[in-house]
């Protein structure tokens with residue numbers, strides 16, 4: 741039996757196998773705007789950055805939510821492809837793996853992420869609903885906010901704060917400030 745941690749499986753994939761050419765130089769990490777903001781721990785694996793986003797899901801499979809999320813941790817700007825000395829087409833593999841994730845999710849009976857996105861879309865489609873959600877979030881976040889920051893979210897939302905802080909919902913939204921400005925035009929003068 742060959743213990744290869746999934747590499748034979750990666751080699752079988754005609755598109756994804758490019759990832760095995762990686763020499764671990766980290767050039768793609770250094771130019772990646774997502775890695776710059778998210779940091780290495782956010783990728784939750786030995787391989788962070790663009791190469792981690794394409795290699796990890798192929799090695800561990802697409803069963804976990806974590807593996808499914810990694811191909812989407814990219815803006816597809818292509819900086820990683822430009823920087824890679826062995827010319828691994830990372831954006832191409834990212835898009836290819838996204839397709840695999842979408843195909844897998846489309847076959848599952850219940851998709852929590854899709855349900856959450858539909859709920860958010862429903863809220864965003866109506867001004868009243870949106871402003872009510874902002875007010876509710878302001879009240880709901882109170883026990884969690886320290887210095888305008890939330891460092892630990894409960895339950896299924898905890899994944900967001902495992903490796904980064906979340907800015908709190910501000911006391912006044914842009915709409916609130918705009919309404920105040922319209923009601924007091926003199927405040928526009930410096």
Ligand code: SF4
Pocket residue numbers: 761762763764765766767768769791820823824825826827828
């Ligand atoms: S730039 Fe290419 S070779 Fe270097 S770590 Fe990234 S994918 Fe691997």
